[in-house]
Amino acid sequence: MSGIESVDTLIIDLPTIRPHVLAMATMHHQSIVLVRIRDTDGVEGVGEGTTIGGFSYCEESPESTKLAIDDYMAATLIGRDPAQVGAIMADIARQVVGNHMAKCAVETALLDLLGKRLGLPVSELIGGGRRRDRLPVAWTLASGDTTKDIEEAERVLAERRHNIFKLKIGKREVREDVAHVAAIKRALGDRASVRVDVNQGWSEAKAHLGMRLLQEADIDLVEQPIRGKNLAGMTRLSAAHGIPLMADEALRGPGDAFAVASTAGARVFALKIAQAGGLHAAHAVATIATAAGIGLYGGTMLEAGVGTAASAQLFSVLPDLEWGTELFGSLLVKEDILAEPLRYADFHLEVPTGPGLGIALDEDRIEFYRRDRPRSPAQSIPAKV
């Protein structure tokens, strides 16, 4: 039997193609935590733990993710049979509360390693196997400028890359934000689905106004308008408006999924492997949603290639993905760390078919973008948002 021999982590700061403006942060780069787990036969599995905007999205940051793996999870992994993914993750769960991004990175690496050993894609190891080879993929318009957003949407529509757009709002006054969204919807018309993500930026009163105005503007979906912890408010908003409310920050794993489903707090769930605590936890969230008649959307924490491939493997096995996915993180960074880029064509992402995650790493880019590489001040990427 081969055992796990080493666990290594790295923080990698990847500049974005443009500033990405969200209600709680403006991203100029994406910081990912790459985990590499190697067994005694020299087979390596990789995983990614990624959040958004340092500590501004949730209680985890790239630095805390790295620390959780190095100081609290690695010892549990060393010497274990890498095939026992469930048993290893259960032991980690007993020792570490929360830290979902770190758990996701570790579980992803174990599944990648196991898939490589067996010669099977991760999709064949979870949830009954693959049901689709390509996933519809949305793009987020978040330059902060209406004209630029319309130009960007027209460009990617013409390239047949995306025809679903998510707009990040919640920073400005409700009417100003809705005017921005409505202008984009008017420009795109029926050629695209337009949705918004408020990232918890509104009070309940603002959300009532916003949802009414967004419905009038023919917007298809409103993501996390108020705090994810305010389930009663989400239930009231969902009941009051025809436009569907999608839960995102409210869903930190199966327990939250059960709470939101049983209080009718959302009609759609954004499924995120990082937020749920891994692929199996995200699959459980999906099962709860399906049982409750809640639609599914394949969400992202804006992971780069490794996390995007892992999410794609999971989303490829789900019975129904009514709202498509937003697995575009790899396109938001100027350069990804994959040897071969993920393939986006005809409004879809192709799910990699090779063993494990079906990807290989570009070691030169990893060396170049790793945060701990010595560099001159002029070359440095700010470590914090």
Ligand code: MUC
């Ligand atoms: C979020 O809150 O959904 C997903 C797409 C995007 O632009 O931001 C993320 C995070």
Ligand code: MG
């Ligand atoms: Mg969101």
